[in-house]
Amino acid sequence: MKALKEWLKQQREFNDLTQQQLAHRLGKPLQYIEDVEHGDYRLEVIEFIYYCQALNIDPHQGIRLIDLDPQEQNK
Numbered sequence: 001m002k003a004l005k006e007w008l009k010q011q012r013e014f015n016d017l018t019q020q021q022l023a024h025r026l027g028k029p030l031q032y033i034e035d036v037e038h039g040d041y042r043l044e045v046i047e048f049i050y051y052c053q054a055l056n057i058d059p060h061q062g063i064r065l066i067d068l069d070p071q072e073q074n075k
Contacts, residue, residue, distance in 0.1 A: 002039065003065040009037045011055045025054040 012022055012033075019033040026032070035041035036051070043051060052059040 004062055005037055005039050007062055007065055008051065008055070011057050012037075015055055017055070022054060026050060 012019070017025075019037070020030050023030045023033045032041065036043060048062070049059050052062060
């Protein structure tokens, strides 16, 4: 999951968005974006899709980054 959160942050930065701007697009508090990017909050599937839409990116790209190693799933 580390790769996915890093990818989301990179995509936000690539789109020249601050965390606050992304939070505004999603209608969420700034803390939500911070928690996602730090790995303190795990996105539900639908949240992930909305997050990607707010960044104008394809969710399928991010899904390909998910490591399905069972040991990684608990981190």
